[in-house]
Every structure is written in C-alpha cells, then in structure tokens.
Amino acid sequence: MNRETAPSALPPEDLQTLLGVPGHAEAQVDLLLPDSNGVLRGKRVAAQSLEKVYAGGVCLPMSLVAADITGNTVEETGLGYDIGDEDRICRPVPGSLRPVPWSPRPAFQLLLRMEDGQGGWFEAHPRRVLERVLDRYRALGIVPVLAVELEFYLFDRLADADGRPQATINASSGRRNASTQVYSIDDLDENAAFIDAVAQACRAQHIPADTAVAEYAPGQFEINLKHRDDALAACDDAILLKRAIKAIAQQQGALASFMAKPLAGQAGSGLHLHVSLLDAQGRNLFSGHEAGPADALRHAVGGLQASARDNLLLFAPHANSYRRFVANAFVPLNDSWGFNNRTVAMRIPHSDAANTRIEHRIAGADANPYLVAAAVLAGMLHGIEQRLDPGPPVTGNAYEQFEVRTPYWRDAIEDFLGSSFAADWYGAQFRHIYGQQKYKEMRDFDALVTDLDYAWYLRTV
Structure with a gap:
C-alpha cells in the first residue's frame, strides 16, 4: 500500500x-x-x-x-x-x-x-459513560486534567506446586525474588529488559509513560502516565498501556497481572487517579496551599466522599477487589482526605500552588480506567455544584483516627443498582447493565466449591 x-x-x-x-x-x-x-x-x-x-x-x-x-x-x-x-x-x-x-x-x-x-x-459503553460525565464539564467550561498511575505484578509464567503465582527468578542469583525493596533501583535494573521494552512500546504508540518504580512487594511495579487535558485520551492510554505490559511480559516468558490482590500478605495493586480542573482561561481551580485550600478543591473532595458508596463498584468491580482492603497497606479504609498523606483516600500531593491536584486512591488496578475516571469526575463536580464540606484534612495516621470500613462486593452491587446518583450521572441503562453483569459474576463466583472448602469442611463436619 x-x-x-x-x-x-x-x-x-x-x-x-x-x-x-x-x-x-x-x-x-x-x-x-x-x-x-x-x-x-x-x-x-x-x-x-x-x-x-x-x-x-x-x-x-x-x-x-x-x-x-x-x-x-x-x-x-x-x-x-x-x-x-x-x-x-x-x-x-x-x-x-x-x-x-x-x-x-x-x-x-x-x-x-x-x-x-x-x-x-x-450509552452503556464505558468510553461513552465517561464522555457523558465530560459533557457536564464542557457545559460549564471546565477542563479536567488527568494522570493515571497503574500498579501491577510481574510473575513467573509458571505457577508454583499449588497453582499459585510466584515471583520471577533473579537473573544474577538464580533464585526467586523474595524481598520487598520499595523504590529499589536494583529491582528496576534487574528487570531492565522488560521495563525498556515497555518504554519502547510506549514511545511507538505515543503513550505518555513517565516514571517506573518498584513497589511494596517482590515483583510489583508501578508505571505512571503523564497528565493530559483530554480525559478520554488519558484513559485510552491506560487501557493500551495495560495491553502493552501484558504482551511484553508474555513475550519475555513472564506474566503481568493487574489483579487487585494476587498474594495474601503482600501489597495489593491500585489505580490512582490524579485530577485537577482548569477554568476557561486555563487556570487551576484547585490552586492553593495547605493553609488555605481553594473552595473548589474542598467541595470536590466533599463530593468524592458523598458519592464513594454509590461508586464503590466502579472502583472495586470484582470479588478479588475486596481482598485489597486491609489495614496498614496504603489502601483507603475510609473517606478521609489530607495533604501529602498516603493513609487517606483523597490525597493532595506535595506540589506548588499552580499544580495542586487530588490523588484518588480507592480504585484497584483491576478496575476499568474509563469508569474510574467517570466516577471520580462525577463525584467531584457533584461536590462543587452542591458546595459540599469534606471536613478538616487529616494530619497523621488516618487508620488510627477513623473507623475502619470493611467493604463487601454484594453490598457494593446492591448500592450501585439502587443508586440515583449512578442513574443521573451514568444513565439508568448503564446502571442496570453493569449492576446485572456484576450480580451474575457474584452468583457464579459464590457457586464455586474452592480448595478452602475442602480444607476446612471435607473431613471436619
């Protein structure tokens, strides 16, 4: 041609x-x-x-x-x-x-x-669900700026003797990686061939990948995407980045997984969304500082708090998603917010005033980026329009200052199906289709007889 x-x-x-x-x-x-x-x-x-x-x-x-x-x-x-x-x-x-x-x-x-x-x-296609929310922002002349952070595990392509995923083998030592060295440069060097191949794919596909870090478990990594003033394109990038990571891992004899909690006792994988809002003149509506946060930022956080229950199914869509919500694992167990604090759900990262943004930390890496972005943006605009008060920001350990909330999949499905917020922002058709999809998955999941059933009950009862 x-x-x-x-x-x-x-x-x-x-x-x-x-x-x-x-x-x-x-x-x-x-x-x-x-x-x-x-x-x-x-x-x-x-x-x-x-x-x-x-x-x-x-x-x-x-x-x-x-x-x-x-x-x-x-x-x-x-x-x-x-x-x-x-x-x-x-x-x-x-x-x-x-x-x-x-x-x-x-x-x-x-x-x-x-x-x-x-x-x-x-209207029920996830990309259109996000576009529907963005239509409300366009009507107000507000432009969301998004950046997606994705955590994932790199496993050996072969499972262990029990059929569970296991860490890759260290090329230098010949032993399986077992240490947790957060932000380790050595871990990045050890996996340089994989990370370099992902970076090369991102350049070829114009995916604006920014940084790669080793996370809180053996073989866990995070790749951050640069911020975009096109929310749909930002989520397209995230979807295509996941495809590239999985394909390159497979090509190199490994398995990349975005499962929210693949290993008991190890860190779960999250999808963190960084969001700021620009007015018609390109000014950041969240611009401010800890001593004097902008009203728009406070109200946006208030909206995220008010809509968290309605949106939980979009942030945690699968049975395994709920295994990630454990204490002292940098996973939000409440709707707190604060500045430069990783124990809260809505974190305001350290930055200069012009780059003030909200980092939403609830979603797992197994969630659909389009739906996470739709939920976060809907919650924020809801709070701004209703001028909701989020309460004071948290200083210190939020786990010790707030009641721990243990979410359950069934509750999240029922809350979503009954949510007027979801029907208003995402459409009644999507609410029905997505809710019924998840109900079917839950029923099928609950019908399985697992190895744990046999271990606990076969000879005991």
Whole structure:
C-alpha cells in the first residue's frame, strides 16, 4: 500500500501512522472494543480492509460490552437472547491507530466505539459513560486534567506446586525474588529488559509513560502516565498501556497481572487517579496551599466522599477487589482526605500552588480506567455544584483516627443498582447493565466449591 493507493477514509493522523510502518500493506490490525471490565474484545483484519472499517464501521455483538469476566453473555442485562444477540456498528476512534511493536510481523491496533442503532453512541459503553460525565464539564467550561498511575505484578509464567503465582527468578542469583525493596533501583535494573521494552512500546504508540518504580512487594511495579487535558485520551492510554505490559511480559516468558490482590500478605495493586480542573482561561481551580485550600478543591473532595458508596463498584468491580482492603497497606479504609498523606483516600500531593491536584486512591488496578475516571469526575463536580464540606484534612495516621470500613462486593452491587446518583450521572441503562453483569459474576463466583472448602469442611463436619 503506497500513498496513491492508501485508504482515503482514514483521518490524516491515522493515515500517517499507517504509512510510517514498513510493510504496512501486509499488516494485520486488531480492532479493539473495551468492555465494561476493561477487557479488550474485537476482531483482527487485514490492513487493506481499513478503508471499509473507517467508512462503514464493523459489526460486533452488542452483548460484548457487558460480557462477564469469563467472556460469557450475561442474559440478565437484556443484551443477549432477549434481543436476538443483535450486532451494532462499531466505528474507529479517530487518531487511535497505533503500531504494535511487540508483534513479529507488521501490525496495528485501533480502538472502537459502539453505536446504539439510532444514530448515537451506545450509552452503556464505558468510553461513552465517561464522555457523558465530560459533557457536564464542557457545559460549564471546565477542563479536567488527568494522570493515571497503574500498579501491577510481574510473575513467573509458571505457577508454583499449588497453582499459585510466584515471583520471577533473579537473573544474577538464580533464585526467586523474595524481598520487598520499595523504590529499589536494583529491582528496576534487574528487570531492565522488560521495563525498556515497555518504554519502547510506549514511545511507538505515543503513550505518555513517565516514571517506573518498584513497589511494596517482590515483583510489583508501578508505571505512571503523564497528565493530559483530554480525559478520554488519558484513559485510552491506560487501557493500551495495560495491553502493552501484558504482551511484553508474555513475550519475555513472564506474566503481568493487574489483579487487585494476587498474594495474601503482600501489597495489593491500585489505580490512582490524579485530577485537577482548569477554568476557561486555563487556570487551576484547585490552586492553593495547605493553609488555605481553594473552595473548589474542598467541595470536590466533599463530593468524592458523598458519592464513594454509590461508586464503590466502579472502583472495586470484582470479588478479588475486596481482598485489597486491609489495614496498614496504603489502601483507603475510609473517606478521609489530607495533604501529602498516603493513609487517606483523597490525597493532595506535595506540589506548588499552580499544580495542586487530588490523588484518588480507592480504585484497584483491576478496575476499568474509563469508569474510574467517570466516577471520580462525577463525584467531584457533584461536590462543587452542591458546595459540599469534606471536613478538616487529616494530619497523621488516618487508620488510627477513623473507623475502619470493611467493604463487601454484594453490598457494593446492591448500592450501585439502587443508586440515583449512578442513574443521573451514568444513565439508568448503564446502571442496570453493569449492576446485572456484576450480580451474575457474584452468583457464579459464590457457586464455586474452592480448595478452602475442602480444607476446612471435607473431613471436619
């Protein structure tokens, strides 16, 4: 494919990306539709089919958006047999065509969004849920600025004798990594081949990765993305970063997991969202300092507190998510806030006044970035509009000053399904579909007979 025969339906940015890769005429393209769990589903097509994809879209089952974590259709959502498992047109997100540098042959990936069959976008698709919240910000002339931090584990591709994940083997010593050296440069050096490959993929895909750090457990790392004044693009980056990390780990004989709590007794993995708000003139509405925080910041925190229960299912969507909420593990167990304090739920990081922001610390790394961003932004604007008071900021250990709240999956599902806040901000259709999806997952999870059942009860009762 050359410039004369290149598909004219491609936006200029995507056309430039396509033509910039040698062998693009013979390339394959992964068409990616993020579902409610953040799993990327879709089709693989030849690059020569891209003109047709851009011009007319591609058909995918509507039920894909609410497939459960095992990939099965959730009939309770109403998107399966009730409507004949209908297809919907999915169209490319302009500017999202990216090369896939870890592929052994020329390859690209392209994000999709789903139509509703009536000329609009499907309101229950997670990317559209975030866009719905952003519409309210646009109406007020306020621009959210987002940065995503993602924690994950790098495991050996082979499980241990009990079928559980285990740390990778240290190339220097030949032994499995077992120490917890937070922010260790040696750990970064030991995993330099993996980290360098991820960094290279990020550059090739224009994902604005910033820093990598070793976290609080053997094989746990965090990669931070730079802030963006385009919330949708910031979440696109997070989704694509997760794909790159998983693919490169697999290529190097390892397993990257964003499971919220993969190991008992070790740190869980979080998705921390840094947010500031700009007015029409580009000024930070949160600009201030600890002795005199801006009213907008205080009210935004108040809104996050008031909506935390309604939104918990978006922050902690899976059964395993709730194993992360344990004391003294830098995981919020209340709705406290404070300055430069990692024991609170809503942290105001140390910065100069112009860069004041809220770091939201509740969500796990297993959560869908689009839905986390939608929930955080909805809560913040709700607080600003209602001028909610968050109370005084916490100084010192928040775990010792607030009652510990132990969240449960069933409660979060029921709270979400009954939430007028969720219906107002995300739409009644999404509330129903997402809530029923999670109810189905919970019922299936609870129906399993686990090894612990046998260990505790088989010979005892």
